Amino acid sequence: MSVRLSWLVLLASAVLEAVWATALGLSEGFSRLLPSLVFAVTATLSMVGLGVAVKRIPLGTAYAVWVGIGAALTVAWAMVTGVEPANPLKLLFIAGIVGCAAGLKALPAGDEASADKRA
Numbered sequence: 038m039s040v041r042l043s044w045l046v047l048l049a050s051a052v053l054e055a056v057w058a059t060a061l062g063l064s065e066g067f068s069r070l071l072p073s074l075v076f077a078v079t080a081t082l083s084m085v086g087l088g089v090a091v092k093r094i095p096l097g098t099a100y101a102v103w104v105g106i107g108a109a110l111t112v113a114w115a116m117v118t119g120v121e122p123a124n125p126l127k128l129l130f131i132a133g134i135v136g137c138a139a140g141l142k143a144l145p146a147g148d149e150a151s152a153d154k155r156a
Contacts (some may be wrong), residue, residue: 055114102142112131
């Protein structure tokens with residue numbers, strides 16, 4: 038798998054992280070069947086995707102991007118759906134998380150080249 042495809046898998050896994058985190062909240066302590074099933078499936082797929090991505094992306098970078106994007110999407114969804122209030126500072130901090138994740142992706146390919154040597 039190419040490094041570019043690994044990044045796409047990582048981003049998809051981060052989206053799935055936001056889905057499972059939201060489903061976890063909706064499951065009410067795993068007492069509701071559908072959100073609990075959504076949690077189990079998406080958490081598994083998200084972890085598998087992260088595992089696949091770290092074959093080509095350094096673990097620390099991949100994990101930081103996965104968590105950062107997943108957390109930002111989770112909070113953004115909560116604000117859009119009215120579960121959590123939005124305010125300018127919260128939006129600024131979420132933008133900071135996304136900016137930091139993008140910065141890790143934008144680093145020179147030297148880090149990715151070392152991952153290629155491990156494969």
